[in-house]
Amino acid sequence: MFKDSKKYWFVVFMAFIATALSFLDRQVLSVSIIKIKEDFPISDTDYGLINTGFLVSYAIMFTLGGILIDRFGSRKGLGFSVGLWSLATALHSIATNVFHFGIFRFFLGLGEGGAFPGVIKAVVEWVPKKKQALANGIVIGGSALGAVIAPPLCVYLIQIIGWRGVFLATGIFGLLWVLVWFLLPKKKEEILEIGEGEVISWGDTFRSVAKVLKVREVWVFVLIRFVLDPIFYFYMFWIPKYLSDSRGVDLEKIGDLFWIPFLALGLSNMLGGFISDKIFRRTASLDWARKGVMGVAAILTLSALFVKYMPSEEWVIVIMVVAFFAHGLWITNYITAISDTFGKSITSTVIGLSGTAGALSSIIINPLMGKIIQSYSYDPMWIYSGLMYPVAFILFLILMPKIKQLKYLPTM
Template sequence: MTTQPTSGRTPKGAWTITFLLFLFMVVNFADKIVVGLAGVPIKTEMGLTQEQFGDLGSSFFLLFAISAIVVGFIVNRVATRWVLLVLAVIWSLAQFPMVGTVSFTTLVICRIILGAGEGPAFSVAAHAIYKWFPDEKRTLPTAILSQGSAFGVILAVPALNWIIVNHSWHHAFGALGIVGLLWVVAWFALGKEGPLVSTVATVADEPRIPYLKLLTSRTFIGCVVATFGAYWALSLGLTWFTSFIIEGLGFSQQQAGFVSILPWIFGATVVLLTGWISQVMLAGGYTTRAARGVLGSVPLIVGGCILALLPQVAPGGLMIALLVVGSGLCGSIYVVCPPMLGEFTPVSQRGAVIAIYGALYTISGLLAPMVMGNVIQHAATPMAGYLSGFTINAAIMAGSGVIGLLLLWPNTERARLTGEAQPAGGTIKGAVSPT
């Protein structure tokens, strides 16, 4: 049995693994963004309607949630190192059919396979990172992991857009397949399992909480609902933002590539600030209700209110600014929810609970692109359709933030679930073993 490090101490090599998993999420989101970035060329070449393109965007999420749940239970018993390796291989191979001439059906099938491979990605990566950091030090590495999404877009969009403009959208998919295989090689050589609970056997005597109690706890429900609203905005950004810049505001494909990275740059700033502020608040004695729950949900409410202003301004720079800031604020919730769930979930159940959380909130990824496509298709003009779709987004985002603000009380959740006396202080000591 592995000797457990002292509570609060970060094992050697933890930040190397964090960096590799950050790159894992970079590849993950580069894979996600390519269809949205190449949306107009794909629609033009394949003769797709707005509804069909919305369905294409949603197809990615068809098996996303199911895969996340299945793999979540698998990582309770199988080393995350090997699960992550298999997931990345699936992503890479799913890209190569698009290099040549491809039918709409084949494109949809490949996106479904890609979604199945990427569904468990964040939850498995978070579970892997938590084997390297004790509870009080998890917010910052979670923020860094989350930033893989933003940097995946920031780094990939200029490169992929150059390939799309100068070659074709087909070659952009091939480039992503090659990059994915390069990560596989790096992880095979350097990836390791964390020493803070290597196997479920090391926590065999830890009390288990029935899954029904965990999944119906107010903090779990609050995390799912709040992140559902945030992911609605993210899904629209992945699928429709570049098309909106071109079809709604009249930018060229080349110009749209540069504009498309702005929400992700702002979102990256929000996520990193949230992670840093949360750690400072926890060190200063704030409860995790404040340092995680309130800190994560309030930006959703503010962001939704900002997005609601879009129909009131003229097309142009101000509209882009409102869209960038409003949607970018949703990033705060991704940083705080996994650590909140980790506070009260036993280690032997944590992988599954985080995976189920991810599976439930990403249902919005299945709905949002499809709803937007339907709204645009039946609107009087494309611009009117886009604005209606973003107004729906605003209402969902603000509403989810309010529900999160009411329900996120992680610092008292463990005691409620187990009947333990609640200790003084911010976090429940021992709520999740640092091992």
């Protein structure tokens, strides 16, 4: 099936669909909640607890999923992850109370925690080094596609098959993806590394993680993600509210405008990878290829400082397009730098650790954001959003003077 090496792009396409499904499935509830409330009462507090269930399991599984995927490979690891969250999505269709939604949301987070470690592992396993940045950009860009199509698709399907039908349909689609994914042949390395009937103890796993945490470069990537992830969560969770509260924009117009930054994000994920690969092929320098694009992205994020001065909501969206575009350039090359540094051995584990750090910082900082906005204004958040990418980039230059694959690494 895969005699022609160019067919690794089919693996990339499947990984792209997986991340699109991850963002689609996590947004179905936020779109459907208005209709769900018509069937049985869910307070704002209840809704917050339901979403917290997802964030907690997502934070845990980001690291655990990365560890397991490094153990078992992308074929088994990503397939299991998509299968678990698709089943959890489908089960939302039988929920009749807040407890049901909380449980199903928790399992959705458990599955989705393995999404990004899994797709990046697939790229590392299948795609040649000189094309990995572009491949990473494509698979990460799937999440933006999911974010763009989720609102209109869900609204359309709710009108036809109801909110229960939407959960069931998207869950079934994910399970069909799993069937196709397991038709892929095993990589030779995977067959050699993981024998039939091999038993891996949790004690061995935790000892391996302890060794990973002793690698200084791991903490560099974890620190960067801890500092920056709350910014993107601020953009996702608070900009619609900012447009409504501070700009007087109605919900319909917010829906008409807010998908545009996500489209810019998806395009920049791919463009950032394409440009980075091109620089690498011409210069043979990972530093120039990854840090050059990340530096440009850091400069572009300064645009967030000017949101308060924009004369209209359309101009706010223009600034958000620039900010999301910059984030896409940044995150693609940040993740590719992880695979450049750690190779096939612990890439998914490091991505998992950094993702968990970002989720935990967001869990901690998001309530603080609300307090700041309520007590002062949105201005401190725009300042943080505009300055922290340049600060993180300077830290990255200092702490990672040269991007190169480390020679001596623990294995999972």
